Amino acid sequence: MKYLIVGLGNPGSEYAHTRHNIGFKILDALADASNICFSDKRYGYVAEYKFKSRTFILLKPTTYMNLSGRAVNYWLQKEKIAFENLLIITDDLALPFGTLRLRAKGGDAGHNGLKNIQQVTGRSDYARLRFGIGDEFHPGQQVDYVLSEWSDEEEKELPGKIDTCIEIIQGFGTIGVARTMNQFNKRK
Numbered sequence: 001m002k003y004l005i006v007g008l009g010n011p012g013s014e015y016a017h018t019r020h021n022i023g024f025k026i027l028d029a030l031a032d033a034s035n036i037c038f039s040d041k042r043y044g045y046v047a048e049y050k051f052k053s054r055t056f057i058l059l060k061p062t063t064y065m066n067l068s069g070r071a072v073n074y075w076l077q078k079e080k081i082a083f084e085n086l087l088i089i090t091d092d093l094a095l096p097f098g099t100l101r102l103r104a105k106g107g108d109a110g111h112n113g114l115k116n117i118q119q120v121t122g123r124s125d126y127a128r129l130r131f132g133i134g135d136e137f138h139p140g141q142q143v144d145y146v147l148s149e150w151s152d153e154e155e156k157e158l159p160g161k162i163d164t165c166i167e168i169i170q171g172f173g174t175i176g177v178a179r180t181m182n183q184f185n186k187r188k
Contacts, residue, residue: 002055003085003173006072008113011062019133020065020146023089026165027058043071054173068113069120086126087172090114091146095132097154098161102129102168102185104177127177129168
């Protein structure tokens with residue numbers, strides 16, 4: 001079985017530690033823990049992760065957030081991965097910091113990366129792992145907030161939250177989205 005796990009973010013060192021790049025940060029942590037490296041390939045940084053007889057293609061698109069659909073569509077086709085084996089990891093302003101929500105499908109909720117994936121693939125029935133970044137910003141400051149770096153307090157909590165995200169990715173590939181949702185969405 002093959003899975004495409006896409007961490008949304010923006011390429012470039014200026015975005016590396018921002019809230020918007022949590023998808024990249026989670027995949028980097030998984031790669032580090034597994035002693036695998038990303039390679040610069042077409043439309044993204046790609047790594048192959050093996051876990052319990054499953055193959056996970058990890059993708060960090062280099063198309064920038066708003067054009068993520070191009071990279072997702074390309075790698076689904078190139079690797080011949082079934083659409084139901086796609087998981088997108090993204091930041092979410094609507095969830096309090098550190099809240100994790102796995103969903104089997106859904107709308108874009110105003111997220112430009114998800115919106116573009118749906119436009120390019122023509123589908124919204126893909127799994128997504130939403131990582132809450134909170135909404136601690138003043139009106140009109142949304143872009144500045146998502147592109148700002150984590151607070152010191154948030155930085156201290158990130159490793160544990162990221163470890164849970166890795167467990168969710170593994171569960172998605174081994175026990176399926178429904179059982180993984182039941183197991184993790186109830187956790188605080």
